[in-house]
Amino acid sequence: MDKGRVAIIGGSLGGLFAANLLHRAGWRVDVYERVSEELAERGAGVVTHPELFDILALIGIDDARIGVEVASRLTLSREGEVVGEHPHPQVLTAWGRLYALLRAALPSEHYHNGKQMVGLVQDGEGVVVDFADGSQAAADLLVAADGIRSTVRQLLAPEVQPQYAGYVAWRGLVDESALSPATHGRLFGHFGFCLPPREQMLGYPVAGAGNAMEAGSRRYNFVWYRPADEAEVLRMSTDNAGRVHAKGIPPPLISDAVLAEIRTVAGTSLSPQFAEVVARTSQPFFQPIYDLESPRLAFGRVALLGDAAFVARPHCGMGVTKAAGDALALAGWLDRLPSAAALAAYSDERVAYGSRIVAHARHLGAYMQAQLANEHEMRMAELYRTPAAVMRETAVPPRFGQEPG
Numbered sequence: 001m002d003k004g005r006v007a008i009i010g011g012s013l014g015g016l017f018a019a020n021l022l023h024r025a026g027w028r029v030d031v032y033e034r035v036s037e038e039l040a041e042r043g044a045g046v047v048t049h050p051e052l053f054d055i056l057a058l059i060g061i062d063d064a065r066i067g068v069e070v071a072s073r074l075t076l077s078r079e080g081e082v083v084g085e086h087p088h089p090q091v092l093t094a095w096g097r098l099y100a101l102l103r104a105a106l107p108s109e110h111y112h113n114g115k116q117m118v119g120l121v122q123d124g125e126g127v128v129v130d131f132a133d134g135s136q137a138a139a140d141l142l143v144a145a146d147g148i149r150s151t152v153r154q155l156l157a158p159e160v161q162p163q164y165a166g167y168v169a170w171r172g173l174v175d176e177s178a179l180s181p182a183t184h185g186r187l188f189g190h191f192g193f194c195l196p197p198r199e200q201m202l203g204y205p206v207a208g209a210g211n212a213m214e215a216g217s218r219r220y221n222f223v224w225y226r227p228a229d230e231a232e233v234l235r236m237s238t239d240n241a242g243r244v245h246a247k248g249i250p251p252p253l254i255s256d257a258v259l260a261e262i263r264t265v266a267g268t269s270l271s272p273q274f275a276e277v278v279a280r281t282s283q284p285f286f287q288p289i290y291d292l293e294s295p296r297l298a299f300g301r302v303a304l305l306g307d308a309a310f311v312a313r314p315h316c317g318m319g320v321t322k323a324a325g326d327a328l329a330l331a332g333w334l335d336r337l338p339s340a341a342a343l344a345a346y347s348d349e350r351v352a353y354g355s356r357i358v359a360h361a362r363h364l365g366a367y368m369q370a371q372l373a374n375e376h377e378m379r380m381a382e383l384y385r386t387p388a389a390v391m392r393e394t395a396v397p398p399r400f401g402q403e404p405g
């Protein structure tokens with residue numbers, strides 16, 4: 001049954017979840033992605049949760065193909081000794097693997113590269129989208145899955161802006177074959193942590209280049225949170241030629257001095273195993289950490305979804321699962337109600353959910369902030385700094401209602 005046409009802006013994971021679910025529900029979908037070629041591997045690991053597998057199964061993607069399983073978590077001291085363990089089986093995957101599976105699940109005629117959305121007009125009949133190449137597309141509904149700097153959101157709710165959290169995440173992937181046997185033996189098979197003062201290092205194995213899953217061709221993914229005020233982020237965003245990349249420095253342009261510095265700090269503040277991971281990662285990169293909260297997600301015929309709607313700090317590892325959950329909720333409401341009422345119900349449900357995840361992740365990250373704003377943040381920083389609390393709470397879906405207010 002043809003239910004109508006949906007234009008989806010943004011062809012990353014959020015857009016692909018929405019496209020796949022709405023396509024299967026009988027909508028005519030078109031995904032418009034500004035990047036001209038296939039989206040490249042973004043070199044980032046992703047933790048999974050049971051809800052994510054449930055939604056992938058609805059799209060016909062079975063869980064055996066998704067990632068690498070670990071049995072437990074451990075925390076290493078600065079000296080490299082195990083100072084805490086926590087059983088927690090979990091499947092770890094990579095952005096590129098999920099993208100490849102979701103992209104292959106959507107018939108390719110519904111995905112359009114090189115389409116940068118620059119404007120939109122909506123009325124009682126539908127939505128018309130303008131692209132930078134001068135073309136237009138018409139649809140009954142529009143889904144904005146265009147990320148934290150969403151063009152759609154900036155047109156419809158310009159007051160909603162990302163708030164810098166006061167720390168960055170250094171990230172990277174290293175081939176397992178590049179690690180020494182001692183480090184490989186200690187780190188592979190676990191979700192690992194190291195907790196220097198005011199910092200947090202974590203890492204886990206993921207699929208290798210080209211999504212290889214065989215032992216010997218996988219990679220190790222790390223995320224290292226470090227406080228940095230805004231002036232420090234600008235310094236780190238200055239390339240070898242002295243140019244400042246205020247909107248984010250592309251990884252290959254990070255200066256030799258900043259890379260040398262991070263490797264030196266890794267050697268002095270992390271366990272020897274994690275210092276080796278950083279030293280042997282050929283292209284570490286950093287991302288400033290933000291909070292973003294939209295008070296509503298429905299604007300007439302337009303719905304915000306994924307990072308365009310809410311961005312929680314990565315400590316719950318919920319970004320991809322939340323984007324998938326947004327897509328499922330939107331498809332579900334559109335199945336039950338006429339479009340306008342469905343978008344309003346979707347907004348109510350996912351604003352409540354997104355706000356709670358953002359608040360919980362903010363508490364988990366308070367310990368890393370360059371500055372703590374108030375007494376509540378100080379209390380949360382103390383609450384979530386021990387190895388036991390970090391291993392219990394990180395990269396697990398929040399259990400709402402069990403946290404001090």
Ligand SMILES: Cc1cc2nc3c(=O)[nH]c(=O)nc-3n(C[C@H](O)[C@H](O)[C@H](O)COP(=O)(O)OP(=O)(O)OC[C@H]3O[C@@H](n4cnc5c(N)ncnc54)[C@H](O)[C@@H]3O)c2cc1C
Pocket residue numbers: 009010011012013014015032033034035039045046047115116117118145146147148150151152169171223287305306307308314317318319320321322323
């Ligand atoms: C340090 C860090 C660690 C993380 N770890 C995890 C983790 O372990 N687990 C997890 O689930 N999540 C994690 N995340 C979050 C996760 O990456 C995102 O939440 C998730 O990818 C959902 O993104 P999205 O599809 O909504 O947006 P994005 O991935 O940002 O995609 C937006 C897309 O829209 C396109 N676009 C933008 N503007 C336009 C336009 N005008 N026209 C057309 N196209 C446009 C962009 O090119 C892009 O492809 C992490 C994030 C960070 C920063």
